[in-house]
Amino acid sequence: MMASILPKEGKKEIHSGYGAWNLILHNDDHNTFDWVIASLMEVCGHEPLQAEQAAHLVHYKGRACVKTGDFASISDMREQLIARGLTATVEDADDGI
Numbered sequence: 001m002m003a004s005i006l007p008k009e010g011k012k013e014i015h016s017g018y019g020a021w022n023l024i025l026h027n028d029d030h031n032t033f034d035w036v037i038a039s040l041m042e043v044c045g046h047e048p049l050q051a052e053q054a055a056h057l058v059h060y061k062g063r064a065c066v067k068t069g070d071f072a073s074i075s076d077m078r079e080q081l082i083a084r085g086l087t088a089t090v091e092d093a094d095d096g097i
Contacts, residue, residue: 020093021074023067025058028087033059036086040066043080068093 023044025036033055040051044067057064066088067077074090081088 022065022091023074024089025066026063026087
């Protein structure tokens with residue numbers, strides 16, 4: 001499967017989708033902690049404490065990896081988070097965060 005992603009450098013690249021991929025959640029000024037936590041629990045399968053910790057990391061660091069997995073699963077989760085009004089991207093796990 002070929003897919004477009006936006007890497008850290010801001011250039012659009014085409015990737016095969018093989019290997020591990022990170023779902024990156026970005027901070028914003030309009031979503032509440034409760035909404036972000038509920039979204040991470042429902043979309044990513046986080047436990048409540050894990051979702052709360054991830055929400056705080058995103059808030060204080062500006063972004064955080066909230067899930068790692070295969071490209072298809074991570075891309076689907078990204079779309080679901082975006083549909084909930086959150087900002088999320090997919091990055092190659094080999095690039096680090």
